[in-house]
Amino acid sequence: MDSNIIRAKIRLFVEQALGQGQEIALSQAHAHYLGNVLRKGTGAQIALFNNRDGEWLAELTEVGRRGAQAVCLGQSAPQRMPPDLWLVFAPIKKARTDFIVEKAAELGAARIVPVQTEFTNSERIRQDRLQAHAVEAAEQCGGTYVPEVADLQPLSRLLQDWPEGRALIWADEGLAETVSTAPLPAAPAAILIGPEGGFSQAERARLRGMAQVRPIALGPRILRADTAAVAALTLWQNAQGDWG
Amino acid sequence: MDSNIIRAKIRLFVEQALGQGQEIALSQAHAHYLGNVLRKGTGAQIALFNNRDGEWLAELTEVGRRGAQAVCLGQSAPQRMPPDLWLVFAPIKKARTDFIVEKAAELGAARIVPVQTEFTNSERIRQDRLQAHAVEAAEQCGGTYVPEVADLQPLSRLLQDWPEGRALIWADEGLAETVSTAPLPAAPAAILIGPEGGFSQAERARLRGMAQVRPIALGPRILRADTAAVAALTLWQNAQGDWG
Numbered sequence: 001m002d003s004n005i006i007r008a009k010i011r012l013f014v015e016q017a018l019g020q021g022q023e024i025a026l027s028q029a030h031a032h033y034l035g036n037v038l039r040k041g042t043g044a045q046i047a048l049f050n051n052r053d054g055e056w057l058a059e060l061t062e063v064g065r066r067g068a069q070a071v072c073l074g075q076s077a078p079q080r081m082p083p084d085l086w087l088v089f090a091p092i093k094k095a096r097t098d099f100i101v102e103k104a105a106e107l108g109a110a111r112i113v114p115v116q117t118e119f120t121n122s123e124r125i126r127q128d129r130l131q132a133h134a135v136e137a138a139e140q141c142g143g144t145y146v147p148e149v150a151d152l153q154p155l156s157r158l159l160q161d162w163p164e165g166r167a168l169i170w171a172d173e174g175l176a177e178t179v180s181t182a183p184l185p186a187a188p189a190a191i192l193i194g195p196e197g198g199f200s201q202a203e204r205a206r207l208r209g210m211a212q213v214r215p216i217a218l219g220p221r222i223l224r225a226d227t228a229a230v231a232a233l234t235l236w237q238n239a240q241g242d243w244g
Numbered sequence: 245m246d247s248n249i250i251r252a253k254i255r256l257f258v259e260q261a262l263g264q265g266q267e268i269a270l271s272q273a274h275a276h277y278l279g280n281v282l283r284k285g286t287g288a289q290i291a292l293f294n295n296r297d298g299e300w301l302a303e304l305t306e307v308g309r310r311g312a313q314a315v316c317l318g319q320s321a322p323q324r325m326p327p328d329l330w331l332v333f334a335p336i337k338k339a340r341t342d343f344i345v346e347k348a349a350e351l352g353a354a355r356i357v358p359v360q361t362e363f364t365n366s367e368r369i370r371q372d373r374l375q376a377h378a379v380e381a382a383e384q385c386g387g388t389y390v391p392e393v394a395d396l397q398p399l400s401r402l403l404q405d406w407p408e409g410r411a412l413i414w415a416d417e418g419l420a421e422t423v424s425t426a427p428l429p430a431a432p433a434a435i436l437i438g439p440e441g442g443f444s445q446a447e448r449a450r451l452r453g454m455a456q457v458r459p460i461a462l463g464p465r466i467l468r469a470d471t472a473a474v475a476a477l478t479l480w481q482n483a484q485g486d487w488g
Binding site: 106 | 347384387462482
């Protein structure tokens with residue numbers, strides 16, 4: 001990384017490889033955003049990142065109706081991978097689901113896994129729309145990594161295949177008094193946030209029976225699912241993640 | 245508190261004193277919500293709280309167009325005051341400002357103080373609307389306390405009169421590397437969250453010069469103001485508040 005390279009304010013996530021002198025063909029959507037929304041033209045500087053090559057300062061060499069071109073001038077920030085933390089959550093109302101995905105990307109989750117539980121209201125999600133929210137949040141927060149948003153899957157199936165070595169931190173509103181005060185488990189880990197109606201008795205029994213599960217309490221008030229997601233991600237990042 | 249008393253799911257904040265056998269005149273808005281939205285009538289049970297007498301189970305004795313009446317049957321939860329923590333923040337876009345107020349109430353802030361900074365976009369706020377959001381969040385989260393939302397005031401004036409004994413925890417995105425890892429200051433305390441554009445040089449100098457100010461960092465990514473508010477409230481409640 002060249003310390004003389006400034007960091008541009010406009011940041012875009014791209015799929016292509018980034019490197020010195022590399023020419024990048026930007027999508028029509030990016031061209032529209034740069035040219036029509038931000039009114040940027042040839043010569044304007046932007047930052048690009050792609051989940052593996054860090055952040056690169058690039059200069060626009062062409063902005064047109066069908067796309068735009070940029071050339072990489074130098075690396076402006078190193079690649080920074082988030083800790084190996086997943087957020088597993090039951091989708092709720094649209095605005096709050098969008099919010100959870102945005103916050104998980106900002107707070108440095110590595111992977112976002114929407115699950116269907118017995119009390120989940122959503123039969124389906126728009127994975128592509130949620131993934132776009134994660135991209136936008138990563139562009140906004142100065143990160144160099146966009147967490148993958150997985151497809152919606154039943155919680156039961158996810159638990160069946162749960163990796164032996166991955167702790168599952170369960171924000172369980174019903175267990176406040178029996179919760180350990182030991183430090184949160186280190187990575188690899190996942191945070192599990194239930195739907196507004198909580199988990200069913202069968203789901204609770206299943207979770208209680210798993211060796212990887214660690215229940216945590218999030219204070220004396222009942223938090224909404226979106227608040228619980230942000231609070232649990234914060235506590236984990238502060239204790240075991242990259243906030244140190 | 246009578247341990248045989250159940251907790252009703254419908255919770256309403258009222259101004260009146262609550263006590264055994266007390267008759268409560270509910271507002272027209274409450275009557276509309278109970279009768280027309282929730283379709284509740286005479287005999288339905290609700291929970292009432294008022295910031296001082298705990299939560300009371302009450303039975304509706306009348307639901308009409310102009311108001312409703314209830315009678316207190318017994319206390320269903322003790323009064324629980326939040327720790328003495330303020331959230332001081334610069335209002336941003338409407339939806340995110342609403343969100344910050346909702347989350348501060350859920351996470352147990354005692355007082356919410358919107359401030360105008362040099363880079364704040366909002367010239368004014370609807371204090372009554374924000375206060376209503378705080379009420380709704382307290383009703384929803386099972387708490388017995390609604391934080392007061394103060395009127396918008398200039399940050400400079402707030403700092404001028406800042407109480408000597410109240411720590412001001414400043415989530416400062418520019419100071420990540422110089423931040424202490426000592427425990428967060430105990431109550432009385434306040435958390436200060438800046439606007440999206442950050443604080444001005446003059447504001448930063450002013451804050452750095454105050455003995456009560458304690459800068460904190462919230463990880464390597466730049467958090468939006470609403471995320472920073474939830475993250476900082478979480479860390480404080482976990483370290484010094486009522487999540488222990």
